Amino acid sequence: MRCSCCQKELINNVTLRELFFSSSQRCYHCEKLFSKIDQATACPGCGRPNSAELCSDCRLWQQKLGFVMKNYSLFRYDDGFRQWIEPYKFTGDYRLRGAFVLELNRALQNYRSYLFCPLPLSKERFEKRGFNQVCGCLDLTKFSYELLLRRSELAPQSEKSREDRLRMEQPFQINGPIEKIRNQKVLLIDDVYTTGRTLFHGAELLYEKGAETVKSLTFAR
Incomplete structure (x- = not known):
């Protein structure tokens, strides 16, 4: 058995969790990388940890766009999470x-009536990286997803300041017939929630094309 994170052999002290959930077992070191967010005390809009009331950012989005995202994040974006996402x-x-x-499987079970839509990479970014990091994770779950959006080439988000992200122009277009979207509930899925600008762009476009509800799930916040 190998750790699903660092890929080192798990030889000694196999726990019951590792025995019965071997599809996602992590060694003791990698288990400590991921800090789960307490959903009971997270912002109901963006999922920010330790913000049980709607946070100031979400109030601003609500004023600007007329809705909040209702994002669910699995883990805190901290040094431990960065140790995983950077090599991946x-x-x-x-x-x-x-x-x-x-x-991830457990979280997605709460959205069974939704279409799952990973945020896409641009064609250029996909060709350079070789895979969509969100789709790679979703492919190991028991849920299917729809590529409802396509993306124009823009500078990588990791290279932008907060202000640049917030000023970003709409990067998405609908991928395929809009009949797929009308009157549907859609869950946008991304790796990290930072300013929320990219997710809001996706939600704005989907609402414009007739989606009933748009929420989001991210791996970290």
């Missing part, structure tokens, strides 16, 4: 995609 997303270690499939 930026170095391209595809073996790391199963690090938290158990938690």
Whole structure:
């Protein structure tokens, strides 16, 4: 058995969790990388930890756009999470995609009536990286997803300041017939919630094309 995160052999002290949930087992070191967010005390809009009331950012989005995202995030975006995402997303270690499939499966079960839509990469970014980091994780779950959006080429979000992200122009177009979207509930899925601008762009476009409800799920906040 190998750790689904670092890929090291799990030889000694196999726990019951590792035995019965071997599709997402992590070694003791990697288990400590991921800090779960307490949903009871998270912002009901963006999922920000320790903000049980609607946070100031979400109030601003509500004033600007007329809605909040209602985002659910699995983990805190901290040093531990960065130790996972940097080799996976930026170095391209595809073996790391199963690090938290158990938690991801459990979260997606709460959205069974939704269409699952991972945020897309541009064609250029996909060709450079070789995979969509969100789809890579979703492919190991028991749920299917729809590529409802396509993306124009823009500078990577990781290279932009907060102010640049907030000023970003609409990067998405509908991928395929809009009949897929009309009167549907859609769950946008991304790796990290930062300013929320990209998710709100996706939600705005989907609402414009007739979606009934749009929410989001991210791996970290």
